[in-house]
Each structure stands twice: as C-alpha cells, then as structure tokens.
Amino acid sequence: xxxxxxxxxxxxxxxxxxxxxxxxxxxxxxxxxxxxxxxxxxxxxxxxxxxxxxxxxxxxxxxxxxxxxxxxxxxxxxxxxxxxxxxxxxxxxxxxxxxxxxxxxxxxxxxxxxxxxxxxxxxxxxxxxxxxxxxxxxxxxxxxxxxxxxxxxxxxxxxxxxxxxxxxxxxxxxxxxx
Numbered sequence: 695x696x697x698x699x700x701x702x703x704x705x706x707x708x709x710x711x712x713x714x715x716x717x718x719x720x721x722x723x724x725x726x727x728x729x730x731x732x733x734x735x736x737x738x739x740x741x742x743x744x745x746x747x748x749x750x751x752x753x754x755x756x757x758x759x760x761x762x763x764x765x766x767x768x769x770x771x772x773x774x775x776x777x778x779x780x781x782x783x784x785x786x787x788x789x790x791x792x793x794x795x796x797x798x799x800x801x802x803x804x805x806x807x808x809x810x811x812x813x814x815x816x817x818x819x820x821x822x823x824x825x826x827x828x829x830x831x832x833x834x835x836x837x838x839x840x841x842x843x844x845x846x847x848x849x850x851x852x853x854x855x856x857x858x859x860x861x862x863x864x865x866x867x868x869x870x871x872x
Contacts, residue, residue: 698759698772702726703794710785712792713757722763726774728755728781729792754778790831798832798840806840816841 699715706713711728718724732750739745759774789795798806802823809819816837823830823837849857859871 698774699724699726702757702774707789707792707795710787710789710791711755711781712786712789712794713755714794716756721761723758723760726757726759728753729794730781730783731755751783753782755781788831790833795831796833796836798836802827802830802832803840803844806837807844810841810844 699713702713706728713726714729716725716727716731730749730751730753732748733752734750735748737745737747756777757774758777759772761770761772786792805823805826806819809822814822816834819841820830820832820834820837823832852860
C-alpha cells in the first residue's frame with residue numbers, strides 16, 4: 695500500500711501536485727486525494743494570536759487503490775483506479791509549494807544528527823543538505839523542527855535541567871541545587 699501511495703506522490707510531485715492517504719483499510723484498500731481537497735476554512739485567530747487558514751479548495755481528484763482479499767486469488771497485486779482525475783486548480787510552480795514534498799528522508803535526518811554535533815546552525819545544515827542533493831525541498835523550518843526533535847529524543851523525556859543534573863551525577867561532579 696505504501697508503495698502505491700509513494701508512486702502516486704512521485705507522479706504528483708513531477709506534475710506540480712501533492713497527494714495524501716485520505717481513507718484506508720490496511721491490507722485491503724486506500725483512497726488517495728489531492729492535498730487541496732476538503733473545504734476551505736477561512737482565516738481564524740488561535741488563542742496564541744496566530745492567524746491560520748487552510749489551502750483546501752474542494753479539489754475532487756481521487757485515486758482508489760485495492761488488492762484482492764479473496765483466498766482464491768493467487769496474484770495479490772495492488773491495482774489503482776482514478777475515480778476523478780480532474781483538479782479544480784492549476785499545478786503549483788514547484789514541489790517546494792507542498793509540505794508533503796518538504797519532508798526529510800531518513801538519510802537526511804542521519805546527516806542532520808552528524809552536523810548537529812558540529813554545532814552548525816539550521817541554515818548551514820540546510821545548505822549542506824541542498825549541496826549534497828539538489829532535489830532537497832526542505833525549508834529552514836523543516837530542519838529546525840528536525841533539530842528540535844533530535845534534541846528532545848536526546849533528553850529522553852527529561853527537562854533540560856534534569857538532564858544536566860543526571861549528567862553531572864554520572865560524571866562525579868560536585869554540584870549543589872538551590
């Protein structure tokens with residue numbers, strides 16, 4: 695199923711669109727829709743003061759993928775059917791316009807972990823990623839989010855002060871908490 699969705703995503707990426715899994719029954723079927731499907735929700739103000747809105751414009755594009763579940767069928771290959779192949783909007787100018795294409799792959803996250811140890815800033819890390827692979831569509835915010843996630847994992851659920859205290863205890867430093 696993931697291979698089918700990845701294929702649809704790569705096709706969409708090359709044609710100026712992005713898709714997502716909208717509905718699925720694991721091992722049986724999956725619906726893939728345009729990332730601009732759904733209804734538009736106008737701008738609103740959150741409690742923290744940020745103004746938000748959606749890019750949804752009710753795009754009808756839908757692909758249905760399924761695999762036979764009958765025990766009589768020997769060939770269990772995925773097939774997909776385009777239920778509605780029309781978009782009600784123009785293609786985007788490039789893959790960078792879609793958050794789905796800005797995601798980091800596992801190899802890039804490993805590289806970010808290595809570069810983090812070199813004390814590089816997010817912008818410098820992004821430049822390194824783009825230099826090594828010109829098809830990297832990540833943004834500075836994507837790299838910053840990855841760095842924050844790595845740091846949270848390194849803290850192992852502890853608060854920064856707690857992590858520092860445990861490091862001091864392990865290394866036999868004398869310390870005093872006030």
